[in-house]
Amino acid sequence: MVDNGRKCYNSAMNVTVDQDTCIGCGACAEICPAVFFLDEAVGKSRVIDPDACEYANCCEAAEENCPVEAISIEGDSGF
Template identity: 40%
Template sequence: MYAEVDKDTCIGCGACPDICPEVFKMEDDGLAAAYKNPVPSEFEDSAKEAADGCPVDAIHIDTD
């Protein structure tokens, strides 16, 4: 599973690293990034929760 943050959509709210800091972090530009790909299997559920919790749907999860 892979996670990606669309920087053009991200508003920098910080929800994703709050939910899943093992996969997402805030970068110097104030926007989120997925820094752990592929997502380790033990964090897949929390990465999906972070994607579901994104208020602007900036996180895309690829399960292939």
């Protein structure tokens, strides 16, 4: 995982959580816990491993359900 202070992402699929936009609601971690987790120390969600999606489109579902559109996905999830 790469953390540049403003965006956290895993370069395998280029899934990002914009740390300036994220409100730490945890919706993404609830929908796709293999990929996202809520870092309570900073109150923001982070990407663990986008390749660990347990079922098709969970990353995309997390992106679609983010209330502040802090998640972006580029590339192919392989599903």
